[in-house]
Amino acid sequence: NPNYRWYSHRLLKGTIVEIDKSQIQINTLLGRGAFGEVFRGILLGRERNGNNTDIAVKRLSKCADEQSQDKFLLEALILFKFQHKNIVKCLGISSSNGGYMILLELMLGGDLKTFLRNTKDKQTQKSTLKVSELLRLAGDIACGLNYLESLHFVHRDVAARNCLLTNLGPNRVAKLGDFGLAKDILLHDYYRKEGTALLPIRWMPPEAFLEGYFSSKSDVWAFGVLMWEIFTSGFIPYPGLQNNDVMTFVRKGGRLEIPAICPQSIYDLMCWCWQNDTVERPSFQTIYKFLVITHKKFQSDECFSNDQCNEDRSS
Numbered sequence: 335n336p337n338y339r340w341y342s343h344r345l346l347k348g349t350i351v352e353i354d355k356s357q358i359q360i361n362t363l364l365g366r367g368a369f370g371e372v373f374r375g376i377l378l379g380r381e382r383n384g385n386n387t388d389i390a391v392k393r394l395s396k397c398a399d400e401q402s403q404d405k406f407l408l409e410a411l412i413l414f415k416f417q418h419k420n421i422v423k424c425l426g427i428s429s430s431n432g433g434y435m436i437l438l439e440l441m442l443g444g445d446l447k448t449f450l451r452n453t454k455d456k457q458t459q460k461s462t463l464k465v466s467e468l469l470r471l472a473g474d475i476a477c478g479l480n481y482l483e484s485l486h487f488v489h490r491d492v493a494a495r496n497c498l499l500t501n502l503g504p505n506r507v508a509k510l511g512d513f514g515l516a517k518d519i520l521l522h523d524y525y526r527k528e529g530t531a532l533l534p535i536r537w538m539p540p541e542a543f544l545e546g547y548f549s550s551k552s553d554v555w556a557f558g559v560l561m562w563e564i565f566t567s568g569f570i571p572y573p574g575l576q577n578n579d580v581m582t583f584v585r586k587g588g589r590l591e592i593p594a595i596c597p598q599s600i601y602d603l604m605c606w607c608w609q610n611d612t613v614e615r616p617s618f619q620t621i622y623k624f625l626v627i628t629h630k631k632f633q634s635d636e637c638f639s640n641d642q643c644n645e646d647r648s649s
């Protein structure tokens with residue numbers, strides 16, 4: 335609708351950095367989504383000593399309709415406003431022959447769901463990552479969501495597919511990477527309920543898929559599902575159930591089962607996030623503190639056991 339369009343463009347001019355396209359060099363294609371592509375690029379340094387910046391350039395496909403354009407720009411505006419180590423930074427926008435490009439922090443590890451599926455041992459169907467590494471990924475995202483909760487910003491689409499990794503190595507950091515619908519929509523993760531937009535119902539609590547009521551507490555429910563994705567190395571939630579059956583199953587109190595390698599205390603946290611009553615669910619502040627403590631415990635256990643085995647080896 336027009337005022338939505340006016341709002342997004344009007345707001346845009348005043349509050350986001352516009353970068354001249356002569357300073358942007360676009361290189362390889364990183365990923366392609368339903369609404370556009372993401373390229374690896376370089377932002378050429380202003381000073382002569384050429385301190386260039388590695389960036390990701392997100393471009394809307396020409397065929398995208400006007401509303402997608404607005405959603406795309408609004409996503410840039412939202413990301414540009416947020417400043418947090420677990421939220422992908424937006425450096426600004428650039429307009430080139432009629433379309434817009436969003437300049438974003440380069441995340442070389444790709445999306446979290448693909449990473450989890452690629453780090454699963456095919457034989458054992460178990461993760462090749464240590465429990466402390468899985469806990470750190472969950473803690474990174476919980477930290478970003480705690481920041482959004484403090485700003486009373488509801489994400490509405492918390493899931494591993496929307497998170498990105500700085501790199502694939504052991505010092506990887508997970509960040510929230512997608513706030514709009516300009517995402518690689520993996521259609522099987524979404525479900526079109528009669529007459530509404532595509533809904534990620536496997537990540538939604540009853541009050542959201544029954545009444546369309548979203549809040550930070552529905553983000554908490556989704557984060558519980560995200561933790562389940564992390565500990566199952568990227569399974570689709572409620573395997574074997576069709577979308578309609580998922581809603582019936584959950585409404586009747588059905589819940590995801592404990593993943594094989596998941597510590598009981600973490601599964602208890604997931605179930606806490608899946609309480610029917612929103613007031614019973616934890617805040618992200620509580621979730622984040624719990625994950626930091628549990629991560630430390632597993633880290634010390636693991637390195638203790640490593641020392642232990644090192645001692646054995648050295649003795």
Ligand SMILES: CN1CCN(c2ccc(C(=O)Nc3n[nH]c4c3C=[N+](C(=O)[C@H](O)c3ccccc3)C4)cc2)CC1
Binds near residue numbers: 422441445496518
């Ligand atoms: C084994 N290899 C490892 C490396 N690999 C990649 C695959 C994809 C990427 C990639 O898209 N990186 C991105 N950096 N910044 C942004 C990105 C996407 N963004 C977006 O805004 C995208 O819309 C988005 C957002 C969240 C999740 C997915 C996509 C912003 C990087 C490496 C390919 C497989």
